[in-house]
Amino acid sequence: MAGEVWSHLVTMQELPLNALRAYATIYAHGGVRAAARASAISHSSISRHLAELERWLGVALVEPTAGRRGTIFTPEGDALGKAAVASLGELARVAGALREATSDRTVTIAASPSLAVRWLLPRLPALEAAHRTIDVSVVVDQRVQDLDASGADLAIRSGGGRWPEVHSQPLMSDALYPVMSPALYARAGRPARPTALAKQRLLHDRDPDASWDAWRRAHGPSQLDVRRGPRFTSSDLVLRAALQGQGVALARHRMAQDDVAAGLLVRPFGALQVELGTAYWIVTPVSRQPRPAATTVMRWLLAHADPWRGDVR
Numbered sequence: 001m002a003g004e005v006w007s008h009l010v011t012m013q014e015l016p017l018n019a020l021r022a023y024a025t026i027y028a029h030g031g032v033r034a035a036a037r038a039s040a041i042s043h044s045s046i047s048r049h050l051a052e053l054e055r056w057l058g059v060a061l062v063e064p065t066a067g068r069r070g071t072i073f074t075p076e077g078d079a080l081g082k083a084a085v086a087s088l089g090e091l092a093r094v095a096g097a098l099r100e101a102t103s104d105r106t107v108t109i110a111a112s113p114s115l116a117v118r119w120l121l122p123r124l125p126a127l128e129a130a131h132r133t134i135d136v137s138v139v140v141d142q143r144v145q146d147l148d149a150s151g152a153d154l155a156i157r158s159g160g161g162r163w164p165e166v167h168s169q170p171l172m173s174d175a176l177y178p179v180m181s182p183a184l185y186a187r188a189g190r191p192a193r194p195t196a197l198a199k200q201r202l203l204h205d206r207d208p209d210a211s212w213d214a215w216r217r218a219h220g221p222s223q224l225d226v227r228r229g230p231r232f233t234s235s236d237l238v239l240r241a242a243l244q245g246q247g248v249a250l251a252r253h254r255m256a257q258d259d260v261a262a263g264l265l266v267r268p269f270g271a272l273q274v275e276l277g278t279a280y281w282i283v284t285p286v287s288r289q290p291r292p293a294a295t296t297v298m299r300w301l302l303a304h305a306d307p308w309r310g311d312v313r
Contacts, residue, residue: 016056022049023061024088027081031071105134107297110141110152114235115280118255120156127300134293147285153294155283156301158209166283172305174279175253176210177272179265181245191268195221201247202229205238209276212250218274239265254280280305 025035026046036043054061061077073081111120116138124136139152147155147166161168178197180188188200198221202212212226229247232238235255242249243264249256251265253273259265282298284290290298 016053019049019053019056020084021088022046023053023081024084026050026071027073027077028085104291105293106137107134107154107291107294108137108139108152109297110139110147110155112158112234113140114237114255115156115158116140117236118239118258122258123304126304127297130300131296134296136297147283153284153290154298156280157283158280161278161281163283165286167286168281168283169302170278171280171282171301172254172278174276176215176250176274176276177253177267178215178248178269179239179242179251179256179260179267180248181243182263182266184245184248185266185268188268192270194219194224194269194272196268197221197224197248202226203238203241203247203249204229204231205235205250205252206231206233207235207252209279210235210250210252214274215250219269219272252276252279 022035022039022045025039026032029035029038032046032050033043036046039046050061057076057080059076060074061080063072063074109120120138124138128134128136141152141155147153155166156171157163157168158174161170178194180200185191188196191197191200194215204212212224216222216224216226230241232241235252238249239251239256239259241247242251243259248268256265260267282301284294284298
């Protein structure tokens with residue numbers, strides 16, 4: 001086993017990395033000339049790297065053709081090109097993330113897809129305007145505990161706030177209420193009472209804390225069939241369906257508030273809602289202290305999150 005590992009390491013040490021990088025550029029751009037232009041180096045230099053790689057491998061990577069047909073890769077060249085582009089691309093991605101993460105002025109926030117799109121991103125311009133020396137990056141990540149693996153400085157999560165191996169501090173509360181598009185609202189006769197839901201198509205979020213059953217228990221109607229209607233895997237998807245007039249969604253206020261304020265979604269039953277209490281938390285890893293820039297961002301989020309403490313009207 002040790003011999004096999006050593007053999008593999010020796011092969012890696014012997015790899016002509018400059019030639020492989022040049023070949024990945026050739027493959028990605030479809031030819032030597034295009035690769036030379038993309039790399040801003042001479043055509044002859046790219047050609048020399050290609051010839052060097054073919055000699056080292058002992059196989060041809062491109063067909064010996066010319067003219068209008070352009071570069072045609074051999075089966076061996078095609079296989080190597082795909083592997084080189086994928087491998088070097090992944091190395092570039094990881095290296096870039098590491099360089100970014102080590103910057104004193106870069107703060108990475110992890111959030112669920114819906115929270116990132118519907119709450120965090122619209123507020124980033126104000127955050128960055130207040131702290132122009134800080135660059136904020138966003139990682140879409142459902143894993144609460146694994147902040148170290150994601151490289152995030154902090155996460156914004158929804159739930160009960162008790163997760164292992166992280167520090168949690170409350171950020172903001174939330175509530176549920178039905179929403180529908182203005183067009184559907186008009187077609188439905190501008191309903192004003194929950195009893196009207198019995199005649200509407202319900203849109204469901206698979207989030208267990210945002211179920212229509214919670215609404216039925218709080219406001220009815222008791223005969224509302226909460227089993228009917230399509231289900232969506234995220235709050236963003238269910239709200240997009242509501243925006244398109246596909247039915248009535250039971251929305252989290254924090255996800256829907258901007259669309260409601262803009263008149264893109266309507267709350268047909270006014271102030272009726274289901275209180276969820278503290279629903280969003282700032283989460284940081286216990287394995288390390290937040291960097292000063294991350295602490296600044298957390299303080300801004302705590303100060304500028306909607307200060308609602310019980311009424312989202």
